[in-house]
Amino acid sequence: MVGRRPGVGPQAEKREAFARLIARGVSNAEACRIVGINRRTGKRWRHGREVRSSSGRVLHYAPVITKRKREVSPRYLSEEERVRIGDLRRAGLGVRDIARQLGRDPGTISRELRRNADKQSRYRPFAAQRLAAERRARPGRGKLVGDPPLRVFVADRLGKRWSPEQIAQALREAFPGRPERHVVHETIYQAVYRPELGGLHRELPRALRTGRCRRKPHRRSDQRRAGSLTGMTMLDQRPAKAAQRSEAGHWEGDLITGVSNRSAIGTLVDRASRFTILLHLPGRHTAEEVRDALIAAFARLPASLRRSLAWDQGKELALHGEITTALGMPVFFCDKASPWQRP
Template sequence: MPRRDAAAQAGVHERTARDWDRGIRKIGNARLHPDGRRIDYKTGVSTTVCAAPASLSAVEAELHPRFLTVTERELISDLRRQGESLRAIGRALGRPASTVKREIDARSAEGVYQPHRAHRAWAASRARPRQSKLAQDGPLRDHVAQKLRERWSPEQIRNNLLLEFPGDEGMRVSPETIYQAIYVQARGGLRREVAVALRTGRTIRTPRRTGGARQPRFTHPMIMISDRPAEVEDRAVPGHWEGDLIMGSRNETAIVTLVERHTRYVLLGHLPGGHTAEEVRDVLTALIATLPEHLRGSLTWDQGSEMAAHKQFTVATGVPVYFCDPHSPWQRGSNENTNGLLRQYFPKGTDLSVHSAEDLEHVAQQLNGRPRKTLGWATPAERLRDLLTTT
């Protein structure tokens, strides 16, 4: 059709259409010609700028070879009008016929394939300017923020949403989306909020490291974890515990932590004066004494010096103590994970003696009320309750 009619349909001036045909681009008050001349049409001043590489068209940038270019789309349109088959068009492009078919099926409007419209539609489909779910105010963001304040992990929050809002697709978020929101905020300066939201308190993800070897330090011989009964390993039988200390500032104060392997139930022991072997023995003995007989199976600990009185503990309670191999925290994985959770309440480098026995009981209740992935999103308190009511 004549240029004037084409310009009218495109909604531009005929002179603009003529410039497009000649490869001339308008930049501000000047026109940039394909040969690199820049002419200010108000002053008439002409300057020469660095010309674009010949391999780059004025209407497209360099693309990965797997993408169709606007030139290839023009060729598809031309050959399609000539009645060529899909295979013939594919051979001309050096691409599979299926690629041509998908392009025509997806980009045709009312049965007509227009190459530039198709290219614009493809370019628009590549953009993903979608805002993060948690960057928007609303019930989802409020719910996530509330659970983070309660020290729930992102994965716990995700699965809790499935249970609390089973029919509401708007109340869905992945754990990674929560992590990304937290870490982006951290880079923006909200480090204090991150320390509260995540149990590690980290603003970036860091690799783990291992330390050097540790020597045994007990008078009485240790029973190693390799001698522990198989029923303890598979967690099938309740009553087997993992234990450790979490340390305060300068390693002067500590708290005893016990985790039941079957239910992940947590017990915390108060050590107001210190953490000598005798003090730890007495606190452990008192904690075990609160349990029914069938939940006093065994205790697994690392080779810390605080367990030097392990033989006396076993005599007093009848609970055997099994010791992990040096530098093998995964052999007490449940306890290590729990200690990480407890650091939200008892940060590293703080004085742990200021927390009373009532404070520890409150923290233990909160941990035991959290849903756990390994328990099918039940809570340790629910599992222990079921265990006590069925035995």
């Protein structure tokens, strides 16, 4: 029996060197020339590939450089830092010397070399980066998974159409001396919508009062809504004559919408004379449409009748700055959810 010819040995060192060059911005052709590999090999290493073996098994080779890097906290080692650790380690530097050059604690470097080395105790930076990323992405176990009585209690109440808020309160009454079984309603929502973490049945989302199978995303309290107003001047800064109704040219505006917000009409009322102008909005009533309608309506009036405009904080006036610039008329806004401030 004739023995098979041995294949090409592992090229881990060349792959690491190639990946390091690509990460530093070297072109594919130049990196292949420096490392000593064929351009086709470099392309396969860079983008990954699938190979079918003689037995029919498909082998997957991951790319050495990922196209998109996930932003992580600076408290974790970055890919660039791991490359420097690998270079300094090969140069013979010790843990404390490496830590001093990177500005890191020696314990961080020691732990990195210990946790992310391969089976031969060799440190390869890109392999270490993948291992660290996989550990960060691995989700933790939910609180309900490790406590069967707690999971049964929550699932039973959800089946009875209780809300997560009611269940969270009932847990404190049912287990008064077991604070480890006291959870907030957010924990129950996460267990419902992510059963792989919470251990609940996949049909339970339908037991919620909303009946949604997917959770509706919520904005943070400090996150600005798209199209919201900026640079507002509030109504308390409006001239006193406007509040006294003793001078013409101070207007109050509003938007009246129809069924399902599919139609709208704008109204402009002079505070002194009660003269009313209607804004024709035949199509959409976006900020651009309302801006154009307001400029067209007020442009017909003399400057003495364009002293100020009051509006609520509706998004249709998001372009109030352009209205002021075009007409020379300041726009004042009520406080949020307070349209009654325009008496």
